Amino acid sequence: MASENFNNLAAFVAVAKERSFTRAAAKLGVSQSALSQTIKGLEARLGMRLLTRNTRSVSPTDAGERLLQTLAPRFEEIEQEVSALSDLRDKPAGTVRITAGEHPAISLLQPALKRFLPEHPDIKVEVITDYGLTDIVAEGYDAGVRMGEQVAKDMIAVPIGPDMRMAVVAAPSYFEKHPRPVVPQDLTGHNCINIRLPTYGGLSVWDFDKDGRELRVRVEGQLVFNNAPMRLASALDGLGIAYMPEDFVLEHIATGRLIRVLEDWCEPFPGYHLYYPSRRHGSSAFAVLIEALRYRRPST
Numbered sequence: 001m002a003s004e005n006f007n008n009l010a011a012f013v014a015v016a017k018e019r020s021f022t023r024a025a026a027k028l029g030v031s032q033s034a035l036s037q038t039i040k041g042l043e044a045r046l047g048m049r050l051l052t053r054n055t056r057s058v059s060p061t062d063a064g065e066r067l068l069q070t071l072a073p074r075f076e077e078i079e080q081e082v083s084a085l086s087d088l089r090d091k092p093a094g095t096v097r098i099t100a101g102e103h104p105a106i107s108l109l110q111p112a113l114k115r116f117l118p119e120h121p122d123i124k125v126e127v128i129t130d131y132g133l134t135d136i137v138a139e140g141y142d143a144g145v146r147m148g149e150q151v152a153k154d155m156i157a158v159p160i161g162p163d164m165r166m167a168v169v170a171a172p173s174y175f176e177k178h179p180r181p182v183v184p185q186d187l188t189g190h191n192c193i194n195i196r197l198p199t200y201g202g203l204s205v206w207d208f209d210k211d212g213r214e215l216r217v218r219v220e221g222q223l224v225f226n227n228a229p230m231r232l233a234s235a236l237d238g239l240g241i242a243y244m245p246e247d248f249v250l251e252h253i254a255t256g257r258l259i260r261v262l263e264d265w266c267e268p269f270p271g272y273h274l275y276y277p278s279r280r281h282g283s284s285a286f287a288v289l290i291e292a293l294r295y296r297r298p299s300t
Contacts, residue, residue: 100145148270192219
């Protein structure tokens with residue numbers, strides 16, 4: 001039978017199940033007269049009566065009952081499959097590519113993905129660790145992660161973590177041989193563990209802030225690294241003073257393995273943000289991931 005007649009078969013199933021042209025017409029959203037003409041046309045093409053009509057009811061003939069029992073389950077399966085396809089369309093799916101530094105990748109993205117991915121099996125997330133200021137558009141990323149102060153003005157920035165603080169730390173064994181710095185300028189006389197900036201190749205300046213007074217100190221030392229774990233390990237080994245994100249070292253400070261100095265010069269600043277171009281039209285996968293990563297301050 002030609003495919004255009006499947007609508008006619010569906011119309012027959014509706015009338016046969018409802019036992020009424022009036023109820024079937026209302027369900028299908030057509031007029032009663034149009035539905036009657038459809039059934040008459042179907043019966044004419046098949047060369048047999050499918051329905052017995054009287055003034056009070058409509059009932060299938062033997063042929064009509066056989067056709068109803070054959071078609072009704074098939075149409076139900078089709079409706080279920082169409083519904084399933086609709087669910088799939090609305091179900092977030094796809095790959096999201098993010099570039100981030102090691103610290104936010106470990107401290108923020110990893111815990112969030114642990115909660116997020118099991119609930120969204122059709123979403124894939126690729127996280128590339130990069131200390132540089134990557135051009136996410138040119139490199140084909142959906143988003144990047146930076147400190148709030150580093151995000152370009154033409155980007156949309158979504159906070160994914162709380163405000164941050166830095167910590168200046170060294171092992172007790174280091175301070176047994178060197179005086180503790182009292183002001184940031186004292187660091188110029190210490191063996192400091194430096195940070196190599198991957199984007200420009202220079203050494204990072206240590207930033208300090210107290211009561212609105214800002215200081216940027218260039219330090220010197222025997223060691224230079226471009227990653228946090230090695231700076232932390234070297235500080236724990238007593239090889240110098242390190243400038244670290246606070247959450248990296250709080251546990252070691254609590255156990256006495258590290259001593260914190262210049263704490264009053266390390267004020268909070270805007271933490272990590274997920275950023276992406278304002279003109280980007282994100283996929284459903286990207287949208288739900290943003291909401292999962294979005295930082296919400298604890299209610300007080």
